[in-house]
Amino acid sequence: MTDIPCSSHSGHSDHRSYSSSKSSQFPPEIVQPVIVVHGGGAGSISKERSERVRHGVTKAALLGYHILKDGGSAVDAVEGAVVALEDDPEFNAGHGSVLNEDGQIEMDASIMDGKSLNSGAVSSIKSIANPIKVARLVMEKTNHSFLTDRGATCFAKSMGIPIIPCEKLVTERNVKRLKKEKAEKSACMTEADKNTGTVGAVALDKHGNLAYATSTGGIINKMVGRVGDSPCVGSGGYADNDIGAVSTTGHGESIIKVNLARLAIFHLQQGKKPQEAADAALCYMKTRVKGLGGIIVVDKSGEWAARWTSVSMPWASAKDDKLQFGIVPGMVHITDIGKNKSPNPCI
Numbered sequence: 001m002t003d004i005p006c007s008s009h010s011g012h013s014d015h016r017s018y019s020s021s022k023s024s025q026f027p028p029e030i031v032q033p034v035i036v037v038h039g040g041g042a043g044s045i046s047k048e049r050s051e052r053v054r055h056g057v058t059k060a061a062l063l064g065y066h067i068l069k070d071g072g073s074a075v076d077a078v079e080g081a082v083v084a085l086e087d088d089p090e091f092n093a094g095h096g097s098v099l100n101e102d103g104q105i106e107m108d109a110s111i112m113d114g115k116s117l118n119s120g121a122v123s124s125i126k127s128i129a130n131p132i133k134v135a136r137l138v139m140e141k142t143n144h145s146f147l148t149d150r151g152a153t154c155f156a157k158s159m160g161i162p163i164i165p166c167e168k169l170v171t172e173r174n175v176k177r178l179k180k181e182k183a184e185k186s187a188c189m190t191e192a193d194k195n196t197g198t199v200g201a202v203a204l205d206k207h208g209n210l211a212y213a214t215s216t217g218g219i220i221n222k223m224v225g226r227v228g229d230s231p232c233v234g235s236g237g238y239a240d241n242d243i244g245a246v247s248t249t250g251h252g253e254s255i256i257k258v259n260l261a262r263l264a265i266f267h268l269q270q271g272k273k274p275q276e277a278a279d280a281a282l283c284y285m286k287t288r289v290k291g292l293g294g295i296i297v298v299d300k301s302g303e304w305a306a307r308w309t310s311v312s313m314p315w316a317s318a319k320d321d322k323l324q325f326g327i328v329p330g331m332v333h334i335t336d337i338g339k340n341k342s343p344n345p346c347i
């Protein structure tokens, strides 16, 4: 691997207590669960929309956190959080996915279990409300790790996943956005404005297991059949109990070039803290291929970070009964989760 030009940390791990060499076969008895979610690297988000986005990411983080607190696995938690975000039309995944050049929705998703390194992915899938559920089924019920298009849909159907009319996932906002994008021929929309709202989650469960899930409608006005980074393990995410878990967002073609998630994991493995690892990976993508994006990461000790080079990236985390969220640099809101088990943040 080449040197990272912007890296400011030498990467030695001896001073960090969580860098012990315990393998995944000997996870700690009980660890404090952690979940971090993102709602996609994006351009500027209006005040009115930020309220809805805040609600969406905090609700998803709380939902995932309660799964973990109740003894659910990291895979259960990231799937649950991503399903909530796919169901929320504010985000570019599931209901609310952006439209391709033909005005159709084609979605990509992937999930990974850090204990076994098993993963599952789907690409160019249509007529399914929750692609992440199909990705998990690919991981757990097939001998494969990636199904696409018609095969993925047939498999989903065979697993009892409802097939719905494609139009059900299309929102008026996305019809307007495609029209605008086509009319202006990209003149007014920056890359960051076009790539918005992909969703993802990373989690550490009570037994020290890590997982990630990422789901997206891709980029507006994309070619029919275009597959981005989100379903590609190593680009859209990665999870390894011995190191950490990462979910990414941003310009897919750039993310694929640098294998952004695996690059962040590499830095963690070399002893960097989550924030340093995320920054080093994002910095490399920015300087090497001029790509912008965002990363959420949790390491095996439960230390986490949410970092981005796009203008904004809605994120939320839950750990030690504290809920945190932010959208733009410097903005961090912290509240107590308390004893109320309802996944409604009401903050």
Ligand SMILES: COC(=O)C[C@H](N)C(=O)O
Pocket (backbone or CB within 6 Å): 040, 041, 042, 194, 195, 196, 197, 198, 216, 217, 218, 219, 227, 228, 229, 230, 248, 249, 250, 251, 252, 253, 255
């Ligand atoms: C924020 O937008 C995205 O993350 C888009 C996604 N990475 C893709 O290229 O498909």
